[in-house]
Amino acid sequence: MEWALSDYFILVILAVFVNNILLAQFLGNCPFLGTSKNMDTALGMAMSVTFVMVLAGTISWMVHKFLLIPYELEYLQTLTFILVIAALVQLVEMFLQKSVPTIYRSLGIFLPLITTNCAVLGVAIINIKEDYTFLQTLIFDFSSAVGFGIALILFAGLRERFALLKIPKPFDGTAIGLVTAGLIALAFYGFKGMVG
Numbered sequence: 001m002e003w004a005l006s007d008y009f010i011l012v013i014l015a016v017f018v019n020n021i022l023l024a025q026f027l028g029n030c031p032f033l034g035t036s037k038n039m040d041t042a043l044g045m046a047m048s049v050t051f052v053m054v055l056a057g058t059i060s061w062m063v064h065k066f067l068l069i070p071y072e073l074e075y076l077q078t079l080t081f082i083l084v085i086a087a088l089v090q091l092v093e094m095f096l097q098k099s100v101p102t103i104y105r106s107l108g109i110f111l112p113l114i115t116t117n118c119a120v121l122g123v124a125i126i127n128i129k130e131d132y133t134f135l136q137t138l139i140f141d142f143s144s145a146v147g148f149g150i151a152l153i154l155f156a157g158l159r160e161r162f163a164l165l166k167i168p169k170p171f172d173g174t175a176i177g178l179v180t181a182g183l184i185a186l187a188f189y190g191f192k193g194m195v196g
């Protein structure tokens with residue numbers, strides 16, 4: 001079945017907002033809560049995850065399509081996808097360490113944790129489960145990464161403002177963060193009306 005331009009638009013809106021990988025699929029919450037305390041770290045994580053998610057999703061799709069399926073090795077899907085993700089994270093880590101050491105230091109332990117970020121693996125598996133073509137995979141991967149980045153940056157901006165506010169003791173820290181994430185998720189879900 002051939003997709004029209006409007007189908008790609010719907011795919012983008014669904015991936016960025018309605019089925020946001022963080023807020024609707026609940027994948028990748030560890031870096032979401034861990035790196036959202038200041039904007040610089042959140043931006044660095046968003047860019048790193050975008051790079052890894054797009055490349056890992058498309059490379060995993062190609063490996064599945066041209067290696068695992070022809071040789072009937074589909075049962076190795078998860079292991080193969082994790083190896084692809086780990087290799088890409090190593091590349092990002094080396095690049096940041098050499099090129100942008102301040103972001104490398106601010107991300108700390110969360111950078112190698114992208115390897116185990118279930119959002120990256122989840123997007124790669126969703127590509128296969130939904131039987132996307134290469135173009136659909138590329139658009140879905142990028143849109144999911146943008147959705148991850150938007151949610152992370154919005155959340156970081158709000159958490160920076162929390163430091164200036166007097167928050168009741170029971171809601172201080174992670175509690176207010178989770179309540180805020182829930183409210184952002186509800187706001188994003190409002191975009192469902194755009195796609196029917």
